[in-house]
Structures are given as C-alpha cells and as structure tokens.
Amino acid sequence: MKNIFAVAGVVIKELYRRKDFYVLFILTVLICLVMASVNVFNDKQIVRYLKELCLLLIWVSSLVIAITTTARQIPAEREQRTLLPLLAKPLSRNQLIFGKFLGCWLACGLVLICFYVFFGALAASRDHAWPLLNYFQAALLHWITLGVVIALTLFGSLVLSAPSSNATICFVGVAAVLCVGRYLNAVALAQGEPSRSIVYALYFAIPHLEIPFEMRNLIVHDWPLIGWNFVALDALYLLAYAAAFLIATCLVFRRKPVN
Amino acid sequence: MQTGVIKIENLVVEYPARSFGDKPNAAVKKLDLEVHTGEVFGFLGPNGAGKTTTMNVLLGFVEPTGGRASLFGIDVRQPIARQRIGYLPELTYYYKFLSAEELLRFYAKIFGLARSEADRRIDQLLKLVELESARKRPIKSYSKGMQQRVGLAQALINNPDLLILDEPTSGLDPLGRMKVREIIQRLKHEGKTVFFSSHELGEVETVCDRVAIIHQGELKAVGRVDEITGRHASLEKAFLSIIDFQTSTAS
Numbered sequence: 001m002k003n004i005f006a007v008a009g010v011v012i013k014e015l016y017r018r019k020d021f022y023v024l025f026i027l028t029v030l031i032c033l034v035m036a037s038v039n040v041f042n043d044k045q046i047v048r049y050l051k052e053l054c055l056l057l058i059w060v061s062s063l064v065i066a067i068t069t070t071a072r073q074i075p076a077e078r079e080q081r082t083l084l085p086l087l088a089k090p091l092s093r094n095q096l097i098f099g100k101f102l103g104c105w106l107a108c109g110l111v112l113i114c115f116y117v118f119f120g121a122l123a124a125s126r127d128h129a130w131p132l133l134n135y136f137q138a139a140l141l142h143w144i145t146l147g148v149v150i151a152l153t154l155f156g157s158l159v160l161s162a163p164s165s166n167a168t169i170c171f172v173g174v175a176a177v178l179c180v181g182r183y184l185n186a187v188a189l190a191q192g193e194p195s196r197s198i199v200y201a202l203y204f205a206i207p208h209l210e211i212p213f214e215m216r217n218l219i220v221h222d223w224p225l226i227g228w229n230f231v232a233l234d235a236l237y238l239l240a241y242a243a244a245f246l247i248a249t250c251l252v253f254r255r256k257p258v259n
Numbered sequence: 260m261q262t263g264v265i266k267i268e269n270l271v272v273e274y275p276a277r278s279f280g281d282k283p284n285a286a287v288k289k290l291d292l293e294v295h296t297g298e299v300f301g302f303l304g305p306n307g308a309g310k311t312t313t314m315n316v317l318l319g320f321v322e323p324t325g326g327r328a329s330l331f332g333i334d335v336r337q338p339i340a341r342q343r344i345g346y347l348p349e350l351t352y353y354y355k356f357l358s359a360e361e362l363l364r365f366y367a368k369i370f371g372l373a374r375s376e377a378d379r380r381i382d383q384l385l386k387l388v389e390l391e392s393a394r395k396r397p398i399k400s401y402s403k404g405m406q407q408r409v410g411l412a413q414a415l416i417n418n419p420d421l422l423i424l425d426e427p428t429s430g431l432d433p434l435g436r437m438k439v440r441e442i443i444q445r446l447k448h449e450g451k452t453v454f455f456s457s458h459e460l461g462e463v464e465t466v467c468d469r470v471a472i473i474h475q476g477e478l479k480a481v482g483r484v485d486e487i488t489g490r491h492a493s494l495e496k497a498f499l500s501i502i503d504f505q506t507s508t509a510s
Contacts, residue, residue: 006368010354017356080352085413088318088346088423089369092338258320 003091004099011103012110015069021111024061028115031057032122047126048220054122055216058115059142063174065111066146070104070153071167074253083258094250101147101154101246108146112139123219134219137231141212144238148207149174151245158252174209182210207241264331264421264452265294265317271325272312272476286312288476289326294454294469296420299447301467301484302456303498309476310456311349314425317454318346330421342370345419349426351410355399359390359409362398363416370417384412387442404435411442422446424455428462440466460495470494472501 015021032054077083086096116139124130149170156166184203188196211234218226270290273283287309294300304310315321316328319335333340353362360381367377385391388408393401398409407430414422427443428436436459443453443466457463463470464484471481479501480487484494491497 002371003369006365009368010357010365013361014354014356081348081350082352082354084318084320084348085346085351085353085366085410086369087320088341088344088348089366090338090340090342091369095338258315 003095004102007091007096007099008103008106011069011073011100012107015065015104015107015111020068021065024065025111025114025118028054028057028061029118032118036122036126047123050126051119051123052216052220054119055138055219058112058119059213059216062108062112062115062142062146063149063171066104066108066149067153067167067170067174069107070100070150071157071163071170073100073104073154074157075163075166078258087258093253097154097246097250097253101150101249104150104154105143105147108150109143112143112146129222131219131222133225137225138212138215138219141215141231141234141238144235144242145209145212147242148209148238148245151242151249152207155245155249155252158249158256177206177209178213181206181208207238209238212238263293264296264298265292265300265328265454266332267292267313267317267326267328269326270313270316270323270328272309272316272321273324283324286476287316287323287473290473290476290478292471292478292481294452296452297447297450298468299443299453299466300455301463301470302454302473303458303460303463303470304456304473305502307475308473310473311425312476313473314423314456317423318344343417343420345414345417345422347410347414347422347424347427349429351406353398353406353409353413356397358395358397359385359401359412360394362409363412366413366416372417380416380418384415387415388412388438403430404432407431407435408438411439415442419451421452421454424453426457427455428457428459436462460493460498464488464494472498474502 032050035050035053074083077086087093116135120130120132120135152173153166153170156170157163160166160169181203184199184206188199188203191199215226217223267290270287270292271285272287273285276283290309290313292313302310302313312321316323317330317335319338319341322336328335330340331343354365357365363381363384364377367380372380381394382391385394388411390405390408390412393405398406401409411427414424422443424443427439431439440462443455446453447466467484469481469483470487472479472487487501488494488497491500
C-alpha cells in the first residue's frame with residue numbers, strides 16, 4: 001500500500017501545482033457570484049436557479065478536471081520517460097495503476113470539497129439554511145461517480161493513442177450516459193429485433209451515473225434525504241464498475257511496452 | 260568466492276516484425292553473462308547492438324522471448340528483484356513539478372525507507388551531487404547537467420548493492436564526467452557492483468574491471484580489460500577490431 005500512496009501523493013501534488021483547478025474554480029465562483037448578485041424577473045425562488053446552475057457548473061468542472069488529469073497520467077509518463085526510473089524501483093505495474101487511480105480520485109475529492117463548501121456558503125447566504133447531510137450525500141455519490149469516470153479514463157489512456165482523443169471520447173461518453181443512459185430501455189422497447197436486444201444489452205452494460213447526477217434536484221428543491229441504504233447500494237454499484245475498469249486497465253498495462 | 264549479482268542465461272529478445280510476412284527482429288541472441296559482486300562491469304557495443312534491450316530486460320521493462328535473467332538470484336520479472344538496485348537511464352526525465360528533494364523523498368518511500376533514514380540519505384546525496392542549494396527548486400528550472408545529477412542521486416537513494424547505468428556520462432561536461440567517474444570509483448571501494456554501458460571507451464578502460472562487447476545481439480567478447488585489449492594499443496582499438504572482424508566475417 002505504501003507504494004500506491006506514494007504514487008498517489010505525486011498525482012495530488014501535480015494537480016495542485018497546475019492551473020486547471022484554479023481556473024475552473026475561479027470561473028465557477030465568478031459565474032455564480034454574478035448570478036447571485038442579480039434577481040432576474042424579481043422571482044422569490046431565484047435561489048433555486050442559482051443552486052441549479054452552481055451544481056451544474058460543479059459537475060461540469062469536476063468532470064473536466066477528473067478526465068483531463070487522468071487522461072495525461074500514463075501517456076505523459078511514457079512520453080517523458082519518467083516511467084523508466086519509476087518502474088526500475090520495486091514498484092509493480094499494478095501498484096502504479098492503482099496509485100494513479102487513487103491519486104486522481106483523492107485529488108478530485110479535494111476539488112469537490114472546495115466546490116461544495118463554496119456552494120454551501122452561496123446557498124446559505126440566500127436560503128439561510130445548512131442542509132449538511134444532503135450536501136454530504138450529494139458530494140459522496142458525486143465523488144464515487146468520479147471514481148468510475150477516472151477508472152474509465154485510465155483504461156482509455158492505455159487503449160487510445162492520444163490523451164486528447166481519450167479525453168474527448170470519455171467526456172462525450174460520460175455526457176451521453178448522464179443525459180440519455182436512463183432512456184435506453186425505452187428506446188429498446190420501440191425497436192424490433194435484433195436492435196432491441198442490442199440496445200437492451202447496452203442499457204444494462206453501461207454504468208448508470210444518473211442517480212448521483214440527479215441528486216442535484218434533492219438539493220435544489222430542498223427535498224428530504226434519501227435512505228442511506230440506497231446510497232450504500234448505489235455506491236457499491238458504482239464501485240463495482242470502477243473496479244472492473246481498473247482490472248481491465250491492469251491487464252492491458254501488463255502487456256504494454258514501457259518505452 | 261565471487262557470487263553472481265547479475266546472471267543472464269541464454270537470453271533471447273525478439274521484437275515483433277514491423278510488417279506482415281517479415282521475420283521478428285532479434286535484438287538479443289542467446290546471451291550468457293554473469294557479473295560478480297564488487298565488479299565494475301562495462302557493457303559495450305555499437306548503437307543498436309542490444310545493450311539497452313539487455314538492460315531493459317534486467318529492469319523488467321521488456322519480457323524476454325527466451326532464456327532467463329536474475330538479479331541477486333531473483334527472477335527479474337519480480338519487482339522485489341529491484342529492491343537492491345539503482346538505475347540511471349540514458350536520458351533523464353523526472354517529474355518537473357517536483358523539487359529534487361521531493362523527488363528523492365518519493366523514491367525513498369517506494370524503497371520503504373523510514374522518514375529519518377530518508378532525510379539523512381537525501382541530505383547526503385544532494386551534497387554528493389552538489390545540489391544542496393537547489394534542493395527546493397522545481398526540476399524544470401534545472402540545467403541538463405543538474406538534471407543528470409538528480410538522476411544520479413535518485414539512483415543511489417536506496418544505497419544500492421548494484422548500480423545499472425545506461426550511458427551515465429552522455430550530455431555531461433568534463434566536470435560532470437569526472438564527478439560520475441569519482442562516484443563509480445567510490446562505489447567500487449564500498450564493494451558495490453556497477454554495470455554500465457558507455458561509448459566512452461577511454462572512460463571504460465579507466466574504471467572497469469571487466470567488459471563485455473556485444474554486437475548485433477550477440478556476445479563477442481567478455482573478460483578483463485587487459486585481456487580484451489590484448490595486443491592492441493587501447494580498448495578502443497580492440498573494440499573496433501572485434502566489431503570490424505565480426506562484420507567482415509559476417510559479410
């Protein structure tokens with residue numbers, strides 16, 4: 001484990017020394033503050049729009065940070081040949097993959113803490129309420145969803161040649177899952193065979209990330225907490241996908257030439 | 260009795276053919292080699308001879324097609340085989356956003372060094388490679404020579420019993436080369452084993468106990484420097500003679 005944590009530590013250092021996070025955080029803060037400073041249509045419920053926009057920006061920013069940070073990890077190590085002195089140490093390839101995953105995931109967790117603290121402060125300034133447990137549930141499932149995205153991107157970084165193409169494909173794929181994944185079963189019903197079976201297979205194969213994504217509505221509309229057993233089940237479901245992607249990544253990396 | 264630190268038996272490495280129908284490219288052909296404890300061993304050959312491929316097998320970067328290689332009696336495919344070695348690649352690239360101190364601390368963690376031991380070792384190595392004043396600066400601000408010295412320091416972080424150096428003096432100025440030579444000599448006096456490849460034959464002649472010459476993936480000669488030099492005026496002349504002789508025979 002010490003090797004995995006050592007690799008993860010370097011990934012976290014890299015993230016906070018680069019400008020990506022700061023740029024996205026400042027942009028989100030600026031957009032939300034500008035939105036908070038005006039009351040369009042003099043609507044008393046304007047705070048809901050504000051919260052919805054802020055959460056959407058947090059989701060987009062966190063996905064951008066997770067995908068771009070992960071997509072460059074292994075390709076950059078190979079291109080800059082930093083992999084050579086690293087793998088010449090008593091570090092296995094699997095440990096490297098798990099370290100990279102853990103580093104990206106923990107780094108994204110830190111990013112989410114910053115975003116959700118800002119969101120909480122912004123919402124409290126208008127709502128005068130701190131539904132901390134709701135925020136915790138939303139942030140927790142959000143973070144676990146990012147785990148699936150990071151594992152998927154790490155896998156993509158080994159099978160796709162360029163980090164930019166991997167990042168684009170992952171971003172489009174995740175956006176498609178978030179926006180249309182839940183409707184695939186309805187689409188399947190409207191199809192004839194064999195399309196129906198194919199679309200159904202796709203529906204059951206893809207990781208359904210929409211539950212964490214829709215947790216936004218609970219916060220925006222001040223709905224009550226969802227059951228913790230349901231949160232735990234969804235977390236397990238998502239972690240199973242992350243584990244599957246990580247195992248696939250380890251299997252591919254085992255056969256990859258180092259240089 | 261001398262024991263084998265590096266043991267290579269019947270090693271074959273073939274890279275896949277570039278196009279369909281071509282034969283696989285044999286980079287190393289049935290190589291047998293043994294390096295003993297406390298030796299400074301020079302691994303020589305022209306470009307493309309198979310030196311780096313052999314080193315890559317020893318470091319677990321390349322899976323051999325046939326034969327076996329071991330370090331301290333442990334198969335090179337086991338990560339634990341690399342616990343007692345230090346490695347300096349030909350071109351040194353390290354995490355540019357880290358400082359030399361952070362980089363060394365990171366590698367010390369991978370070797371499982373305790374915090375106090377790591378601190379002591381980092382101070383000692385930064386002093387050795389004369390980077391104490393730049394220890395907190397990010398590596399991206401270092402000159403090429405300074406980066407090479409960081410490379411040397413990271414190769415020594417675990418106080419290795421075997422040091423594998425791939426062209427350690429390439430790109431270094433004369434002072435840097437002298438420093439590397441000094442460090443190799445010092446390691447030899449400490450009873451460490453050094454295995455290195457180089458094109459600087461004068462340097463090899465100065466520091467090596469034994470050398471091996473590899474050409475087109477095949478071992479052409481191995482022995483003490485004076486044995487290899489033989490009737491020739493220098494190791495360089497002997498090296499050229501061996502390579503030319505083999506080339507003319509092959510043709």
